[in-house]
Amino acid sequence: MIPCQRHLFDIPDDIAYFNCAYMSPLMHKVVAAGQRAVTLKAQPWQISPPDFFSTPERARTLFAELINAQADDIAIIPSCSYGTATAAQNIPVAKGQTMVVLQDQFPSNVYPWRELAADRGAEVVTVPRGGNDGWTPRILDAITAQTAIVALPHCHWTDGGLIDLIAVGKKCRAMGAALVVDITQSIGALPFDVAAIQPDFAIAAGYKWMMGPYTLGFLYVAPKHQDGRPLEHNWIARKDSENFAGLVDYKSEFQPGARRFDMGEGANFIALPMAVVALEQLLEWGVDNIQETLSAMTGTIAERAAPLGLSASTPSLRAGHFLGLGFPGDVPEGLPERLGASNVFVSVRGQSMRVTPHLFNNEADVDRLISVLSEVL
Numbered sequence: 001m002i003p004c005q006r007h008l009f010d011i012p013d014d015i016a017y018f019n020c021a022y023m024s025p026l027m028h029k030v031v032a033a034g035q036r037a038v039t040l041k042a043q044p045w046q047i048s049p050p051d052f053f054s055t056p057e058r059a060r061t062l063f064a065e066l067i068n069a070q071a072d073d074i075a076i077i078p079s080c081s082y083g084t085a086t087a088a089q090n091i092p093v094a095k096g097q098t099m100v101v102l103q104d105q106f107p108s109n110v111y112p113w114r115e116l117a118a119d120r121g122a123e124v125v126t127v128p129r130g131g132n133d134g135w136t137p138r139i140l141d142a143i144t145a146q147t148a149i150v151a152l153p154h155c156h157w158t159d160g161g162l163i164d165l166i167a168v169g170k171k172c173r174a175m176g177a178a179l180v181v182d183i184t185q186s187i188g189a190l191p192f193d194v195a196a197i198q199p200d201f202a203i204a205a206g207y208k209w210m211m212g213p214y215t216l217g218f219l220y221v222a223p224k225h226q227d228g229r230p231l232e233h234n235w236i237a238r239k240d241s242e243n244f245a246g247l248v249d250y251k252s253e254f255q256p257g258a259r260r261f262d263m264g265e266g267a268n269f270i271a272l273p274m275a276v277v278a279l280e281q282l283l284e285w286g287v288d289n290i291q292e293t294l295s296a297m298t299g300t301i302a303e304r305a306a307p308l309g310l311s312a313s314t315p316s317l318r319a320g321h322f323l324g325l326g327f328p329g330d331v332p333e334g335l336p337e338r339l340g341a342s343n344v345f346v347s348v349r350g351q352s353m354r355v356t357p358h359l360f361n362n363e364a365d366v367d368r369l370i371s372v373l374s375e376v377l
């Protein structure tokens with residue numbers, strides 16, 4: 001269990017922020033790294049050509065460590081949608097094949113598949129909610145010999161419903177389907193191991209559980225797709241781009257591994273140093289330890305919310321860091337705003353109130369959440 005880390009963040013005592021699923025706060029040292037980086041751009045003579053490569057490589061290496069991959073497997077991307085678009089461009093889909101998604105899945109991991117299905121004469125199959133046994137058995141049933149792509153999260157963004165990606169990966173391989181995983185709502189807080197899951201692509205926006213800045217994320221590309229076609233063609237992704245004087249000696253070859261999929265201006269001098277500091281801290285805490293600590297916290301909140309009539313799914317069927325509380329009827333009108341007026345911050349998605357804490361939360365926050373909830377319900 002990791003002790004409370006609130007001192008590392010800029011969170012006043014009277015704020016109970018339970019909204020990491022919306023966006024995490026930045027640690028003081030991440031803010032400082034961003035401020036240093038902004039100052040550096042004021043004096044560009046201090047930025048040299050090797051800087052275009054060294055910080056991206058450091059970030060790739062750290063993210064790779066987080067998911068048990070190699071730096072070569074990682075591309076730098078601005079958003080989840082960029083990652084899903086890259087995957088959609090590089091997985092063959094034939095007429096009549098299917099793509100599997102979940103009901104109420106996050107739109108950046110639905111729209112690209114709808115587009116692709118329309119282009120190819122394929123069909124998007126949506127696995128419905130329901131049942132007491134979680135998502136996994138129904139996902140496994142939906143994957144057939146017709147399936148081209150299974151595009152999933154690790155846990156559902158509305159309520160933390162957990163998916164057994166090892167079992168799903170196995171079924172995908174047996175059926176010849178590609179597995180694309182959006183780990184935005186889990187990576188950094190829930191262990192994810194590419195060696196065990198064997199996804200084709202794994203995509204993470206970095207401003208939630210990775211505690212980084214907005215508009216910076218990472219894309220894992222399995223080695224078998226690393227000779228694919230990037231969305232855009234920028235100069236840094238091409239071979240020998242380190243030699244600025246020789247850039248107009250245009251190259252058809254790319255930088256090695258997944259680097260060809262990097263977004264343009266991936267050497268982001270402000271966002272990348274911030275992401276590096278955040279990733280170093282996550283790795284120092286250890287994702288297993290973060291998951292264990294947050295599971296205990298959400299477990300306590302679920303227990304204390306039950307007498308108020310709020311229900312949570314069985315702990316084994318949801319990710320420990322992510323609590324979705326259900327109401328006996330509809331979610332009361334304006335609930336997040338009413339809680340916000342008392343300095344308690346959560347979000348509502350679908351029929352679920354998301355309570356998504358991190359290591360900055362303490363017992364006083366939990367007391368405030370429960371007491372304000374009992375006043376407004």
Ligand SMILES: Cc1ncc(COP(=O)(O)O)c(C=O)c1O
Nearest residue numbers: 079080081106108157184185205
């Ligand atoms: C599951 C999930 N994926 C991705 C995103 C962000 O998507 P994008 O980076 O395309 O804006 C969110 C944001 O809430 C999310 O919940």
